[in-house]
Amino acid sequence: MSELKYLVFLGCVIPYRLASYEISARKVLKKLDVELVEMPEFNCCGFPMDPINHDLMLTLAARNLCLAEKQNLDILTLCNGCFSILNETNKVLAEDKDVREKINGHLSEIGMEFKGTIKVKHLVHVLVEDVGFEKIKDAVKKPLANLRVAQHGGCHIVRPAKHVNHGDDPENPTMLKNLIRLTGAECLDYMDETECCGNPIIGVNEEVPFQMAREKLEHVRAVKAQALITVCPFCHMMYDLNQPRIERAFNEKFGIPVLHYTQLLGLAMGFTPEQLLLNQLRVKPTELVSQIQQ
Template identity: 35%
Template sequence: MKYALFSGCRTGFDIPQHPKSAKAVLSRLNVQTQELDFGCCGYPAKEKNLDAFLLLAIRNLAMAQAHNLPVLTLCKCCFGSLKQAEYYFKNDPDKQVRINSILQKEGLYYDGGVKIHHMLTLLDREIDQDLLRQCITHPLDGIKVAPSYGCHALRPSTITGFDDRPNAPTIFERIIALTGAEPVNWSRRLECCGNPLLEKNSSLAQTFILEKYKTAEQEGADIICMACNYCHMQFEHGRDLILKSGSTPPIPAMLITQLLGRAMGLEKDRTGAETAA
């Protein structure tokens, strides 16, 4: 199995542990990855210029198509953007012509059909579950984990196809359970982390993330787990706010790839994970 790994723009400086831990976990599962010269998924441009959003996103899919590879995203914003761009492109012949005429300048062309996976959908649907269980050599027995779903993979469900129950998803809990940990039925698991609001209404964005930390701990979680670059940055921001306030340090928040790495017995320097509860 081989995938074009779409790490996302922010990983290089902000979250290098995300692709690092993903590669370490995937290697254990005999999954090969190739990093192409991908650009932005288009997410920041989506609300300002639909054509620019589509061009940015479809260029990435055209590159994957040229290498005959499906795409594997680590970030739910990137996943949602690529899935929506594929949908809009497929259903608008005029935009197909316009975008391909621009892509031609780079020797690229896209006619649709590249498969787009998020790390969770890959683990849940493409990886042999017996193999995944065999790789769990250090099960996280007795640890309670609260999944933070993130917004952009779930909706619109008819386009993303992330979970067949978008209002009551279980895909994240299934992966957590494979590590031996106990998924927490967290009341705020589907709520926004607040990152999209950070530059527009920082006070509201901070309220969102602080409430997520607070309720996860109140509802018995030992760890909060996310599978999105932007969610991870927001949880780091929330942790800094809590520490600066002089309050007790919050429970750890980590990426699903780091949680899996811990359950697989991978060294911390391969996952970038701090010691958790």
């Protein structure tokens, strides 16, 4: 049996705000015999610095890649933003000699060198490509029959296609949908599934992302989904943490619980809602939990 072992890159947002994602992810990955090695050192992936200085982003990201290369381990991220930046940097530095030389020039000043020997994967890619459906199906002990959910995978695990290259169709992504179906839950289609959550610009403008999120929640409500499933801390915060504010801004009532995929899978594996920190969600999944416990 192949041993799956990754360097886990938590990023900043998950340990700061979303223990529910980290804890549920660690639990389900352990059940699936995936070994997580902690980063020996850490700095921000670089994502928030790309708008102000592309080279700063590349160098911050490359430093993390060098740390992973030293351990000779592929990186597993739980965050779409971290995945996007680390993966893009990994590809660009490997393929573009000029950029690589420039960034390696910076890295040599801190005693590092990018070699391009590891891969960067998001949790979804690891589950689909490395763990495999069979193994996940075997780990599902309490199938979530009769549960109807919708998914929002987020942009950066499928776009831009030229960098991501994990085989999922950016126009009609199915990886997360298939992962949801393994839990026994029904995964509903809805309008504009691939639409961005808008969170990256919330620091400079709230009106636009709020309208985008409102529309998303309307479409999810229209198909009567009992929950929205995400795999990114930014998307999650947009729809869960901000949902009450969106409701107030538009005089609406959604009440749609937003679960991390790892919480959904964890429930299907037989973990309790308490173990998976479902009580930490802003929109309380009360109905969903009582339906599961029946």
